[in-house]
Amino acid sequence: MTNRPGLNNEIVEAMPHVRRFAYSLTRNAADADDLVQTVIERVLDRGVPDDVELKKWMFRVCRNLWIDGLRAAKTRMDAVPELKDQPADTLSSEKVAADQMMMAKTRQAIDELPDAYREVMTVVGLGGASYKEAAAMLDTPIGTIMSRLGRARAMVAERTGYHD
Incomplete structure (x- = not known):
């Protein structure tokens, strides 16, 4: 080094x-x-x-x-x-607009993901890395990256109630 x-x-x-x-x-x-x-x-x-x-x-x-x-x-x-x-700090949904509530709900759903899924969601979904880049960054096979991202998106959709 x-x-x-x-x-x-x-x-x-x-x-x-x-x-x-x-x-x-x-x-x-x-x-x-x-x-x-x-x-x-x-x-x-x-x-x-x-x-x-x-x-x-x-x-x-x-x-x-x-x-x-x-x-x-x-x-x-x-x-x-x-x-x-x-107790953990929580967001007050009564004091925010509807779009802010959805954003908070989505953020919470992402935060509650298991670590491996949240890492992939962050690197690919939020950070904009390609599957190949994410695989290299996280030292994980590309197929596993794709699988975890799909599962992470499904978990977030389920927890937020937002489905295609």
Whole structure:
């Protein structure tokens, strides 16, 4: 792994994409920003393999760091059981217009997807990556990407009540 020439420019170009991905994983702007900062630090400290595209590498690092964070949080939750009973923030559907309610319902449905499906939905559906790009970013066979995306879309449609 090396710090190749032009790495800083490549990082700047990849940042918006990595941030969107980080936000889809964390579902919180501040946490996404922290995750992106950690990804950048990791890339600058450890470099990038010579034969990989930086953006794909940053997605992989981001995903791995997020998973590590989830594992650490689960360990903390298991150590302090009373934290499990704290209520989560919810959206008030009475105070938003119909289109905002549908958007909130869709966002919630995506957030409730299992991690593997949400990752694919984010990378392809929201991030605009092709199946081939998503397969490389997530280190998953292209057929699995296509299958997960189809299932993710079906789950979101079922949960929102929006069917073709």
